Structures are given as C-alpha cells and as structure tokens.
Amino acid sequence: MADVEFNTKELDQFSKDLLSLAQQIKGKQSRKFMRKEGKKLAREQRREFKSCNIGTGEGDTKDIEKSFKGGKVFKKDGDLAVRGYSSHPLTHLLDKGHIIKDKNGKEHGFWVGYNFIDAAAKRFENTYVDDTEKFIDELLREHNL
Numbered sequence: 001m002a003d004v005e006f007n008t009k010e011l012d013q014f015s016k017d018l019l020s021l022a023q024q025i026k027g028k029q030s031r032k033f034m035r036k037e038g039k040k041l042a043r044e045q046r047r048e049f050k051s052c053n054i055g056t057g058e059g060d061t062k063d064i065e066k067s068f069k070g071g072k073v074f075k076k077d078g079d080l081a082v083r084g085y086s087s088h089p090l091t092h093l094l095d096k097g098h099i100i101k102d103k104n105g106k107e108h109g110f111w112v113g114y115n116f117i118d119a120a121a122k123r124f125e126n127t128y129v130d131d132t133e134k135f136i137d138e139l140l141r142e143h144n145l
Contacts, residue, residue, distance in 0.1 A: 017143075031073045033135050034082045038070030040131075041084030041124050048120035054094055064088045084120075 046068040055061030064086060071083035097113030 034073045034080050038082035042068040042070045044124045045120040048116040052114045052116050
C-alpha cells in the first residue's frame with residue numbers, strides 16, 4: 001500500500017486568517033449587515049400584508065402597513081439575530097386569526113388569519129442566504145483571503 005502525504009500548511013494558515021478576520025469584524029460590520037437584513041424583512045412583510053388586500057387601505061389597515069420595522073440586533077444563543085416586526089397592536093390578530101366576541105363576551109365565530117408574516121419569512125429566506133453569501137465574499141475580498 002502506498003503512503004499518501006498531505007500538506008495542510010496552507011489550509012492551516014487560511015483557518016488562522018479566517019479566525020483573525022472573525023475577531024477583527026466582531027461587531028460593526030456584521031451588526032450593520034444584520035440591521036440592513038432586518039429592514040429588508042420588514043419591507044417583505046409590508047409587501048405581503050399589502051398583497052392580502054385586507055381592508056380598504058385607510059384607517060387601521062393603513063396604520064398597520066406603516067408599522068412594519070426592522071428590530072435591533074441582539075445575541076441569541078451566541079449568534080447575532082434581528083427581527084422584522086409590526087408595532088401595531090392589531091397585526092397579530094390579522095396574521096394569526098382571532099375569536100370574534102361581543103362586549104358581553106359571547107363568541108360569534110372565528111376570523112381566520114392571513115398568515116402573511118410566515119409567508120414573508122419564507123419568501124425572504126432565499127434572499128437572506130444570497131445576501132449572506134455576498135457579505136462573506138465581500139469580507140474575504142476586502143481582507144485578501
């Protein structure tokens with residue numbers, strides 16, 4: 001049986017360079033990227049909400065349309081995360097549905113939700129993966145790796 005020899009010197013150096021890069025960009029660039037992605041997610045949620053044709057585009061529905069925002073970047077289980085959300089108090093009712101009750105508490109049926117938040121998240125998933133790949137490629141190019 002022939003002996004096969006592998007030279008991993010360059011691979012070891014590349015892994016050290018990547019680790020060094022990760023420590024250098026720890027905060028600012030990745031947080032800025034995540035903030036931008038949160039805003040894109042909020043835009044996608046707004047677009048999905050509009051496509052549901054809820055209401056007349058006046059009053060509460062217009063307020064809901066304006067209320068989609070990108071959240072703050074935070075750490076979750078050691079990773080950076082960001083949310084796209086709506087600050088309007090009725091959005092979750094239109095999204096998930098709700099029981100219709102009168103002022104006496106008597107139930108009059110169930111309003112089925114539109115699930116536009118989940119639909120927007122699914123549509124945004126591919127965009128996020130593509131943007132992340134571009135971000136990583138750009139970082140590697142900037143630092144000559």
